[in-house]
Amino acid sequence: MSMTTLVIIRFISIFAVYFCLTVLAPAIVFRRWLKGLRVAEQFLICYVTGNFYVINLVFVLQLLHISHPATLWVGTVIPAFLAWSKINRIPVRERVREFFVAAKRLSRGTLGLKMIWHRMLYQILIYVRKGGRIFYQKVIKKTGQWMFVVVIVFSLFWIYGRGLILAYGYAASDIPVHISWINQMSRGNMFSAGVYPFGFHCMMYYLHAAFGFDTYVLLCQFFFVQVICIHFVLLAFLKLCCKTTYLPYAGTLFYVLGNFWGLQTYSRFYATLPQEFGMIFVLPSVSFAIAFFQTHRERLAGKKIWRDRNLLCFAMSFSLTLAIHFYGTMVAGLCCIGIAVGFFFRFVRKEYFGKIMLTGIISVVIAVLPMGVAYATGTPLQGSLGWGMSVIHGTSNEDALDSEIAENSEITEAVTESGEISTEEENRQSADKEQVTETETSTEEQLVVPKKSMKQKITGVGEQLAERIIQFILPGKETPFGYLILTGIVVVGLLGLALCVTRRTDYGMMLIAVSAYMMIMTLLLDAGELGLPVLMDPARCSIYYVYLFIAVPVLFVDGSIYFLLGFRRLNVLRNLISLFLTGTLLIGMNQYGVIRQNETFGSDFVSNGAITCLSNIIHDNADHTWTIISANDETQMGLDHGYHTEMISFLRQMEYLTKDTTITIPTASVYFFVEKVPLNYAVPYVKSGQSISKAGALQALPNVGGIGMYQGENRWILMSRMYYWAQAFEKLYPDAMSVYYESDQFICYKLDQNMYHLYNLAIDYGYNQIVDEQME
């Protein structure tokens, strides 16, 4: 089987399991409740509920230290079954009784197998008919929309999905840390590195423990599941907002295909990261909050919070953002402020205010409770959390940053001890430090600048915002494009006001809300320049910014059409116009060459060869009978199957060789991963991309701490050394040492050992130092 096939099968399995768990199963359980709702709403409700349940189930079982595949299954299936029977009013006892009666009759011979078979066939026929009817209603009658769905899916596959089969390894340096944390959950040790939003890890752990997916496979491939969810949640959100049918598809495709967005606004989508997983639940929070405010107060009167579907779902989705990643919560919180602005007149009413505030508090409590319990039982806070807390407490940026840096250095140390790497955190720290410096500089500059008039100030801020947008959102474009975005945001707000005036209040207020939260997001993007607290560095903020911004052009067009052609009778015309505009947009994007095409795929952290070999090694050998010696993270990637030795430790042990130097690895097979063209591991150097060579092997063995020896030029030296060691050892033991895999980029050697008499791997390979005269 080719790796491509394997990767596709793995991805389909992961996607199918995740989709069944978070969409299909809730859809079956809540079938009666969901009847009559729009598909987009049904999707959001099911998706949020499914994720919320699974993540919190894992939290509960982990905190009780009873998490196990069996308890996970029991905790999923039994409550789902009970809820399904209760909600759908299935007479379970009656059904069980009927079953036993049938069994009794069957055993007595008064009921034949033929009859049972006929009954089953009849039932199947009924289900097939029902399915057919649903298919006709939902698919055949909406062929046009489904075609756009297919186009979106195809686009996602083309732009992101190819990464699965072109680069098997993970695309972010902090993934080893997350693998480690998930692996520790399998060993009953949640919050192994301290209290941290573990929602993402809970989901990964669940998929790993209950369905047997290896954690490294999940962390390498789940990113595309995330990407699909991110875009389909956006589509669902737009569908719920828009009055026309096709503009949401245009918006989603505009987001997926546009090549004008800054690289950093989507580059993280190629990696399975908590922030992007948490991002999925931002728009559902917004959507359910808007839906809540769009509910007329008469309907809310006397209704308890837990009876209100929108509030419940808002609570769950907001809670999920907090349980998964703080950044998502910040953005969702800012969006809520925007919504409060947009629906200000409803927000301040007691029917809305009390409920939404209480729901917000409950959702925060739900998310924080597992972390609080862990903290109360003595688990310290993880570094990132300390930083988040300082932001909430409003301490200065610098203090917070310093504390974060201090904490992050602890993580790096801890991570390095287990052979894991976290350069992204370091990058973020440096970016944040730069940010602080920039802020300080700008503040100083402001001190010497003469006072400006209000008009000048507003113009100045506008220019600053436009430039910031160009810098982070539309790099390479002219400043007017920045103004265009700002204008769009403002115009949507004005359009909302106009719609309110023309008594289309719900829709109008929604537009104002969107405009308001986008304004807040714009301020967040430029917070440093404006002297506001930098809650999030602009690079990260831009990811959310673009994602949320898509609603602006879509709602502008949709709102305009609705404003001009708002009558119910013109529904078909509105849809035709939206179809025309969508088609025009796609053709226009193609004509003007603004469609993303030349994506580059690759992992700077793990080579395809390494993943291929790891997959084969796990397949070929019994668990715990092999060891990999590499400069990768196979310690965590293969933790459930075998062992790993750090390449640097291995080479250091024989660097000064005496006749008594002994290195043995007590497993039947030992694999050596050598990159012929060493990766940079996020640290490029002058001769990046050069092949291993004798010149590299002649260099002194890197003697740096942390992960420095695996980065840049040091990695080239190590790989060169390792290669020549393998060559020398193969000459000594041609029968035992063999090439397991080789490509132009990567080579893996395999050593078969006699377990009763292990090979001494410490040899003179020509580049280490012999300190024993006898050996010379």
Place this chain on the structure above:
Amino acid sequence: MVSKRNFVSIVIIMGVLLFLFQFSMVIRDSQSQYDVNTDYTQKQPDGINAWNGETMSMDSLTEESPDYVLYLGTADGEMHSQVSSWCSYTKRNLICMQNVMDCPENPGKIPSIAILESEKLADGDALDRIESWEQQGTTIIFGSLDDALAIGQNDRLKAFLGIQTVRENETELYGVRLFPEFLLGGGTDYAASTKEEQMERQDMQLTVPWYQVGTGTKVYMTGIFQDQEMKDFGGTLENEELPALIWRNSPQKGFVFAVCGDYMKDCTAIGILDGMISDISSYNIYPVVNAQNLSVVDFPEFANENDDAMQKNYSRSATVSERDIIWPAFVALADQSKMKITCFMTPELDYADDNDPQENQLVFYLKQMKEINAEAGLALNSVTDISLADKLAKDEKFWSKQKCDYRFGAAYAESAQIEDVVANQDTAPIADVGTVTCEYTKNQPLVSYCSDAVTLQMATSDGVDYTYRDDLRMRSVQSALAYTNVMLNMQKILWPEHEEDSWEIVQERFSSNLLTFWKPFEAFSATTLSESDQRTRSLLNMNYSDTRTENDITLQVSGVKDTGWFILRTHGEEIDSMDGGNWTELESGAYLIETTGEQAVIHMKKQGLHYYTDDQTKN
């Protein structure tokens, strides 16, 4: 009362049953060709076509000269005869020299393999020369390491042999551990779990120097200590520190093997040498006999001799005991072990007494043997002092009276009688005999031509007193020749001297040994001595060469009448298919190859990963 009708019915049914049961037996008995030896092949003077290596001299070698093995040591010594046999079986040319320094300094062609009788031959300048050969790719084999003290003081030799340190000049082992893949049959520990077993089976060389080998070496056999002894070393003794007995070092371009002990002085050597060559080659294919023989000597005996002892032990005469007690046990053993028996009959063993052989027994045994695909041969020994010529004359009288056309293709003789047998090879009743077997002795090759027309197929074990050394030898011979000849001599049952000579004890030990230790070799062919004779002739007459291109191994075979047998040893590589023959997997990385013509091509499976990538260049 039974009615007449019922009575008639019962009689008919009984009659039908009787007919059904007896019918097949009567037909089988009447159709039995018991007097035809189906395994027999007309005796031919094949020995004149036997393969003999080229006569070579070190002084006249050129680059074009064929590859050769250089033996350095005493000619006609025990090790030399084993090396000579191995070269003959594997079709290698052999040159024997007394000393290293007798060899020319720059021979026209360096040896592919140099076997030193002792490390004493590699002192001073001799070591320089050996080192230079090794640097050019020669495989050096030290057949024994006698003087641990001298080795310990010679740093150069130690480094050349891969010895890190001579820990003790002499140490007492508890047992020996043979690692897998070196010999066929897997790894094993030659160490008993009980004192009785240790007394009964342990005969390995346990007092040895303690050579601790260092980096760059690979060990095939080590000494082992008891757990208590391991503790005496402070509990820190690692497996890798145990005394090495057979190992390999890789100093430069070639390999250096060392054997500590006397394992190269009997036929164990041939398997060890094949194991060494297989280990350093990407693949190794060599010709074998492929014959698993079970010989029973002096059975049946047709005279009621030693009647007192037999009556005392079995309450029966000798012939009745053989027929009613012993023969059924052999039938069961042949069935369980899936081996074919060759019974070496004798009219009588004691030619001095008045008990003449009974003439009515032969047909019964021949029919019985036919049933289990056994073969009848002739036993040429006796318990009385009688010349072979006289015995043959007396026996011929008996055989001629039998009026049986059975042609005896195999005979048993004591090793001392082999020359007499050759001298009388055209005398009845052994005129048709094409192969002779004898008990195991170091003085003769395992399989060879006694004369141009008669082969010798020596026994490899008696199967009753089976020691660890016997087992190592058996594995070694199986690995080198796929040959075994387990010989049970019934003389001590018929003429018992000790209590242990009673049949129930001998049978229990024999069958338990046979069914245990020979089990890993069931893939080899079970043969009678006459069948085995043909295969032996094939081996001895054969010449072959092999070449490999990519995944195809091409085998060119000559000197074989029909079928040639080989063992192919790879390092885990698997056979995909074969043209010009068949193959059977013996164990992982070892195959039995049957060639049916002059050329055979073995297609090896392409080595591939389960999950492959398109950019993969090699695996």
